[in-house]
Amino acid sequence: MRIGELAARAGTTTRTLRYYESRGLLSARRTGNGYRTYDENDLKLLRQIRTLQDFGFDLEETRPFVECLRAGHPEGDSCPASLQVYRRKLDELDALIGELRAVREKVGQQLARAESARDEPAADAVAPGGPEPVCELGGELR
Amino acid sequence: MRIGELAARAGTTTRTLRYYESRGLLSARRTGNGYRTYDENDLKLLRQIRTLQDFGFDLEETRPFVECLRAGHPEGDSCPASLQVYRRKLDELDALIGELRAVREKVGQQLARAESARDEPAADAVAPGGPEPVCELGGELR
DNA sequence: CCTTGCCTTGACGCCTACGTCAAGGCTTAC
């Protein structure tokens, strides 16, 4: 099949396939007129890449899976290098999730604090002599 | 104080401050020779921005906080627009954390499956006639 | 013959938050 069909069958674009090729992840034979040709094996390769991309893997991280399939293994993750990538990704995800949860906590606390502060105005907020600050996008006022 | 000192006191760089200024987030008076001058208020503003940035807020998302401080409020989150940003960010974080946890689950399952598959070789993996696939970066072999 | 639709390579655009270099001016210390 040619590039358009492969792209369609994998739910992506020809631009993406050429990009993968430029990165050395997807190779193609050529017909007499220079058109790229692919087979079912290439589709399998491409689907492996796309699946990992959907998981948030960098393109470079998909390389071991691709090479594993190219080496003739039944699955992209049949090789130790691929398993290593899985493990690194799990660590990354755990770390990232942990950080995000910490941030979520802090932001939640900030919101709670700010909301309660709105109810009990600070002593210096209405200190005599200063003009009343006005919120820029509050609407209604004025 | 001048830009270098402000940057140092906020733990950032002069480039960053000029960038913020170009984005309209940080303004500066000028001395006779054209140097930027800042006061303690600017430092407070800058610290507000930096704190939010550390939380992963986009620069644009810090704008309501900055304008709130500029309007004379005691805190950057003393304005409803800032609270809105907090809430949106909480939603985003919850959604993101949820997605990441789902991905983490799937990757974990993939890893488990691939590891167990390694122990019990597939029936077709050693089908007679096909050459033994070789892992590219396994070392040792050969 | 002409249009349509697929293909080719090349190359700039995007987006964020700056890093980094270039060329030059001001001030201060020595």
Add this chain to the structure above:
DNA sequence: GTAAGCCTTGACGTAGGCGTCAAGGCAAGG
């Protein structure tokens, strides 16, 4: 006077994964 260290604006570079023209070739249908 000159070197050091601060400042100025301008402008290109980075990273990732493509999107989006541009200009042109090839094949098939009418």
